[in-house]
Amino acid sequence: MSNDPNESEMPYDSCEDIGTPLNVQLCAKYKRSFAYVTMKDRLPIILTQVIDHMSREKENIVNEYGKEALEELKIAIGKISKLKNELQTNKPLILLEGNASDVTIWNAFLKQLKDEEGNDPRWFHSAWLATECYMYRRLREAFELTDTLTSFDPFRSKKQAALLDSLGTINVLCTYVKRLVEQQNCHCSTDIKNEFMKLLYVDLWGNRCDLSLSGGEKVLMEEDPLQKIGQLSEYILIDEAEKVWNTLAVNREKSDVIVDMVLDNAGYELYTDLCLADLLVTFSLASQVRFRAKVLPWYVSDVCIPDFQWALQILSNSENSEVSALANRWLGHMKSGKWVLCADEFWTLPHVFNQMQNVDPTLYQELSNAVLMIIKGDLNYRKLTGDINWEPTKPFSEALSEFRPTNIAALRTLKADTICGLLAGQAEDTAAKSSEWLISGQYAVVQYSSL
């Protein structure tokens, strides 16, 4: 496989003017797919925004990273412009450089892709999941190979603004959750169940707020997310929240009940994750919640360790005494070990979850020790279910294939054209109501699979 993207041209207008056929992986080579729109329009916009941000913020970046960073910043901008050009002209994907621990895995993956496809993998011709993940990994490379900018996150300010812009909603939610967890005046299991359901749905709809779909534009939530739950219920196409509750209820009060939460977006969505996680440890539904964050800037708004830490810190310094008290309580959970924050390399690899057992057996084993794994968001759902254009009635448990570390709950608003587990006719009925039902984030699913 070559390291030179210029070696051969293959314009993307060689893509086929059809939708994604059934039972194949999503791919930009099908022009009537969301993958194609993403490759052609959305990703170049995201890269352009990164370049603009770096050019505009040059002075601030130099202030933060030192004057030696200026030269490296210019080089990084050049590399990102080149990356954008490679994408837009459908060049072959080149191998990653450097000594980071995931480089070997990535390059082996790219070589295998070439073997499977019989050609050099290309932006518009190879699996969408692989190419889009690759774009974020190449973006990371532009900083990783510098001396001064290794910790630079081009999306940091967007992620921070996403939290600060939703403080109105956060205040409302905080008042409710603080009272709930501090007073603990839910005495019977029915009360706890009701509260669990509420916060699960709030957490589900929190996933509407990702900055990758909106091309980096703000996505604001309603003022009172708890009041909205009822109105939104008709948009939940599959609701297996009851089964999620049952799994937690049978293990209630037991020791060593771990719940893994595979995080998605920073900002408001993260806040809703934390509210749910507080309920889990407060009402003995879990003895520990492990948050699984990303190791590198990912799909614009995904949570990395510094984003999580920054959020808790900012909230604990809030002028709103309820917000700061709740955040301090959460810092206490971190200190006591009720909450644990991890960042695992696997989530930023291009592999579907079904390959985890081979690629990262240690992580698979860790997840197996949990009673429940809550998987947030659209991209995680795509990886969980193989990123295939399934027949919409394909059973969820079958789409998971061999991925069975523990009981699984997927909470996702629909932002990509793949779905499984629907009833016969449900896809057609929903499409008749909204042609964009699969990609707009308007609809959602709570899907469950037991071990």
Ligand code: F6P
């Ligand atoms: O761009 C690919 C994609 O999966 C979209 O379909 C989706 O909008 C976005 O990335 C990520 O969404 P989420 O933050 O919910 O994973």
Ligand code: MG
């Ligand atoms: Mg995301």
